[in-house]
Amino acid sequence: MSTLQTTASEPTTESGLVEFGHIIDGREVQSASGDVFTSIDPYTREPWAVFPLGGSAEADLAVAAARRAFDEGPWPRMSATERRTLLHRFADLIELHGEELAMADTRDMGKPITQSLSNDVSRTALNFRFFADHAHGSSAEVLPMGTPHHAYTRFDPAGVVVAIAPWNFPMMLESWKVAPALAWGNTVVLKPAEDSPASATIMARLALEAGIPPGVFNVVHGYGADSVGEALTANADVDRITFTGESSTGKVIARAAASNLIPVSLELGGKGANVVFADADLDNAIAWSIKAIYTNAGQVCLAGSRIYVERPIYDEFLRRFVEAAESMRLGDPKDPATQIGPMASDVHYEKVRGYVETIPESGGEQITGGLDEGWFVRPTVIREPAADSPHQREEIFGPVVTVTPFDTEPEAVALVNDSPYGLNAMVFTEDLSKAHRVSAAVVVGTVWVNCFFVRDLRAPFGGAKQSGVGREGGNFSREFFTEPKAVIMQIERSNTH
Structure with a gap:
């Protein structure tokens, strides 16, 4: 098993x-310009790694x-089995190097190492296994x-x-992505944040080690606007763009x-709603609600950041939720005991700080949490x-979560x-009919009933309204990453046409 020493042994x-x-x-390779940028460890607030700053070149x-790897290389011409x-x-190597990958993410953005290891590494490997099996x-x-014609479909790589x-x-x-x-046989250029x-970069190295041909999986580093990101999205030789991030971006x-008529898949922002009815299993609802907002220090597009609680249980829910929030441990994300790490960057900390400092202007009451030392924000x-x-x-x-009472099911919806x-919502109730009614009525891409963040990779994933365009997962990913083609064949000759 690779360890942190593997990363430390890098140049x-x-x-x-x-x-x-x-x-x-x-x-x-490095950038032709020689320009570089550093990644800051959010806990120490000091640089730990240096990267080439890419541009249009x-x-x-x-x-x-x-393009060459797709047009001339073996990858799109391989069988699904190959x-x-x-x-x-590749997935085997990701698991073998799991500690190295997990520590890289933890040092880059402050995610607690237990989350990087137990969730992110396993899901990363699973994604490659699932889609390899799904395509196969x-x-x-x-x-x-009917005679004399026959039709069928093909799903060729895009x-x-x-x-x-x-x-x-x-x-x-x-x-x-x-x-x-x-x-499905495509070639990829990945721009990480x-x-x-x-x-x-570590994953791309491992892909080459796994035997994936050169040019099939490329990684370029840099910024978005007026940088490598903008150049990638404007390139007319690109066939698909998939993006996850802020709605404005x-x-x-x-x-x-649109200027090149390139299909896009956009998974954008969210303001997840969490509805707790009076008949809910309160222990279950509180446990999942804590996870839904405080996992990854709330830096989750799916975060349940709006909680609506039916009035008969509102006070009890709020009391117990606050107790659970206050018990969470902040600290060094490299410490396995840490549950809440710092905000991922100075810029993001300043954004969240602005919201915390203006809570009195919201008309609400801050009943726990607030700012802490460094780039930390306590569960608020x-x-x-x-x-x-x-x-x-x-x-x-x-x-940061809001908690608001409601009185009726239609009001909750x-x-x-x-x-x-309209990215996601949660519903906590022991009434099966109510769960179905509310799930149908809310305008979101995913509804979790009595749970959160449980995924079936065959299911569609994406958002409504400002939360995105399109869906990915299972056959939805197949539709996006392929060019479905109809083939109609004449199978019996005729003298008439």
Whole structure:
């Protein structure tokens, strides 16, 4: 099993920073300009690694490499069985190097190491295994037309995929994009977030070690606007763009892709609602509600940041929820006992701090939490803010939750839907009919009933309204990462046409 020492043995600068490069056409390279940027450890608030700062030159090189690998190379011409074998070998290496990958994400963005190890590494490997198996086992349609014609469908790889990933679940969300694209025979250029770039380079190294051909999986580092990200989305040789991140950035990417008619899949922001009915199992509801907002210090697009509790149990729920929140341990994310790490960056800490400091203006009451030393924010609870306050309507993306009472089922549904976002919701009730009614009525992409964050990778994933465009997962990923093609054949000759 790889350990932290594996990362420490990487090439380092004179100042002791670990050095990483782009992975382009099977080689690890620096930027032609020589420009670099550093990744800051959010706990120490000091640089720990250095990366090449890419621009349009690196974007064009990576896309050209992916284009050649797609147009001329073996990857899209392999059978699904052959690709499956290599992707499973890749997943094996991810698990073997799990500690190295987990520590890279923890040092990049402050995620507690127990979460990086127990959840993110396993899900990253699972994503590659699942989509390799899914592509291998998928069937196409046969459409009987009767003599003399026969029709069927093909799902051919789309081509060059640009994947732009966020900083909150680096390797896991990178794999969610890269795995189905590769499984269906595409080639990929991945741009990880500049705040969490290390695990992407490590994964690309492991892909080459697994035998995935050069140019099939490329990684370029840099920023978005006026940098490598913008150059990638404007490149006319790209066939698909998949992006996870802020809604405002998604709109910019959609406009860039539209100029070249490139299909996009956008998983954007959220303001997840969590509805707790009076008949809920309160122990279960509180445990999941804590996880839903405070996992990864609230830096989760799916976070249950709006809790609505039926009035008969409101006071008891709030009391017990606050007790659970106050018991969570803040600290060094490299310590396995830590439950809450720091905000991922100085910029993000300042954003969340702004929301915390303006809680009195929301009309609500802060009953626990607040700012701590460094880039830490303690688990924060706001009681009954105004419905139109920024704390109730905007994506804070931190460990800050609002708790509001409601009286009726229709009122609860209306509160959930009173949001520009529609990514997900949770419903806690022991009434099966109510669970079905509310799940049908809320306008979101995913509903969890009496749980949170449980996934079936065959199911559609994505959001409604400002939370995104399109769905991925299972056959939904197949539809996006392929060009479905109809083939109609004449199987019996006729003198008439």
